Every structure is written in structure tokens, then in C-alpha cells.
Amino acid sequence: MTRLDDAFQSLIVAHTTWDVERILDRLGKNLDWVPLGNNPENYGLITIGSDPFNGITERITNAMDAMIELEVELKPELKKCPTPRAAVEAIYGFKEGNLRDSRDPDIGSLASNIKVRFLDG
Structure with a gap:
């Protein structure tokens, strides 16, 4: 050996x-x-599974991204937006695409479209 x-x-x-x-x-x-998978940029991929809260946050973020992408597909004029934040402002009316200055009812309305389920096992 x-x-x-x-x-x-x-x-x-x-x-x-x-x-x-x-x-x-x-x-x-x-x-x-040698980095796992020969990919030096794999830190995020590896660590997402090390903390269950990271995975939950990632899925919520993916759901939000999907909602934005759907709106852009349904309204082709949004493809002309120079940045994702500009698209969010055009779609949802959030100033500069930021939730910081948004009203709670507006955020709640957006959040009601996202469901997260926790399953045992």
C-alpha cells in the first residue's frame, strides 16, 4: 500500500x-x-448545502428571479431595461428596483406569490 x-x-x-x-x-x-470539480469558483455551490438556511434563502431568491423573468417574457418591452433593477422598477414600481423604500403592502403582495414548504425527510 x-x-x-x-x-x-x-x-x-x-x-x-x-x-x-x-x-x-x-x-x-x-x-x-485541485479545486473540487476543477472549478476554483465552486465555493458557493459547495457551501450552500452546509447550512440549511442558505438553501432556503437561495430558493426564495430563485423564485423572485423567476417572477421577474416571467414578467420580462410576457412584456417584451421590458427587455430594453438597462439593468435588472430598472426592470424591477418598471414591473413592480419599486424605486430603483429596491425593496428598501417600498411600502409593506406592496412587498406583501409580491411575497404572496412565493410559497416555501418544509418537508420532513
């Missing part, structure tokens, strides 16, 4: 961060680290 095989077997049974750090220290500095 090679040194890497031994390290791999040790990593499989490691229980703590300290265990993993000790194994990596034994391997030395001559490791060639």
Missing part, C-alpha cells in the same frame, strides 16, 4: 478536524491541491 492509500484510509475514519489536519501534515507540503 502506498503512502497516499494509507492517508486515504485514515481520512475515511477521521472524526475531527484535528484528525484530518494531522493526516495532511504527515503527507507533507508536496500535495497538488
Whole structure:
């Protein structure tokens, strides 16, 4: 068995961060680290699954994006908007496409179109 095989077997049974750090220290500095999927920009993709609230927030954001994209498809003149915020202002009337200065009833009306369900299992 090679040194890497031994390290791999040790990593499989490691229980703590300290265990993993000790194994990596034994391997030395001559490791060639490659990002998962060979994608250096994958941090967001990896961490979204590490915190359940990240996934919920991402889905709500995706729902909002889908609502905006649907309106743009239904009203082709909106495709001329120079920015997504300009499109949001044209669609929903939110100044500069920002919820900050919007009235609660307007935000509530928009939010009523989004449903989030939590399922066990």
C-alpha cells in the first residue's frame, strides 16, 4: 500500500478536524491541491448545502428571479431595461428596483406569490 492509500484510509475514519489536519501534515507540503470539480469558483455551490438556511434563502431568491423573468417574457418591452433593477422598477414600481423604500403592502403582495414548504425527510 502506498503512502497516499494509507492517508486515504485514515481520512475515511477521521472524526475531527484535528484528525484530518494531522493526516495532511504527515503527507507533507508536496500535495497538488485541485479545486473540487476543477472549478476554483465552486465555493458557493459547495457551501450552500452546509447550512440549511442558505438553501432556503437561495430558493426564495430563485423564485423572485423567476417572477421577474416571467414578467420580462410576457412584456417584451421590458427587455430594453438597462439593468435588472430598472426592470424591477418598471414591473413592480419599486424605486430603483429596491425593496428598501417600498411600502409593506406592496412587498406583501409580491411575497404572496412565493410559497416555501418544509418537508420532513
